[in-house]
Amino acid sequence: MPPRRKLSDLDRGRAIGWLQDGVAARQVAQRLAVAPSVIIRLKQRFHATGRVQEQQRSGRPRVTTQREDRFIQRQAMQQRMATENNIRQRLQATINTVVSGQTIRNRLHNFGLRPVRGTTLTANYRAARRAWCTQHVRWQRQQWAQVLFTEESRFCLEPADGRIRVWRRRGERFTKGAVL
Numbered sequence: 001m002p003p004r005r006k007l008s009d010l011d012r013g014r015a016i017g018w019l020q021d022g023v024a025a026r027q028v029a030q031r032l033a034v035a036p037s038v039i040i041r042l043k044q045r046f047h048a049t050g051r052v053q054e055q056q057r058s059g060r061p062r063v064t065t066q067r068e069d070r071f072i073q074r075q076a077m078q079q080r081m082a083t084e085n086n087i088r089q090r091l092q093a094t095i096n097t098v099v100s101g102q103t104i105r106n107r108l109h110n111f112g113l114r115p116v117r118g119t120t121l122t123a124n125y126r127a128a129r130r131a132w133c134t135q136h137v138r139w140q141r142q143q144w145a146q147v148l149f150t151e152e153s154r155f156c157l158e159p160a161d162g163r164i165r166v167w168r169r170r171g172e173r174f175t176k177g178a179v180l
Contacts, residue, residue, distance in 0.1 A: 007032065007034060007038065012042055012052040013052055014032070015028050015032060016043070016046050016052055018031070025039045025040055063103055064107065067095075068095055068097055069107050069110075069111075071095060072087055072108065073107070073111045073113070075087045075090055076108050076111075076113055076167040077113075077167070080166045080168070081165070081166055081167075083165065084101040084104040084105050084108070085101055088100070088101055088104050108167060113167045113168065113169060114167070114168060115165035115166065115167055115168075116167075116168050
């Protein structure tokens, strides 16, 4: 098994303690099952800063600010059927920030919003569903035993399948604001 390259805060403190007691860096590395270079860098950082905690890394800078993130969330919650492209265009028009559609989706996912695909329930479709339900409301178990339920998979060769995506949080699948 290759040696670890990171140490916990406790192990870093132990390593510095052993080094101050005169234990060689190689022996400390063997005791903690890490590469000797990890212990040497830890020792150098401790002498330079006097701390054993890891420094915060910069990482990739965010494209949007917290204010812009709140704007994105507010737009999705006010207009549940808005696409990420619509939200992106509104963000660019009002705050003058250019971001990609993927960034919009990432921010909405961070807020716990997921797009749920749903077909638009027209008046005719609703009436047909209700009629079917009223016809079958009094069916007995033997009648339902004759029905074969299958899962229908939906395949779409074109990018626009005519369905509308609604941004919803977990557990609010059929709340009033999240239904077409």
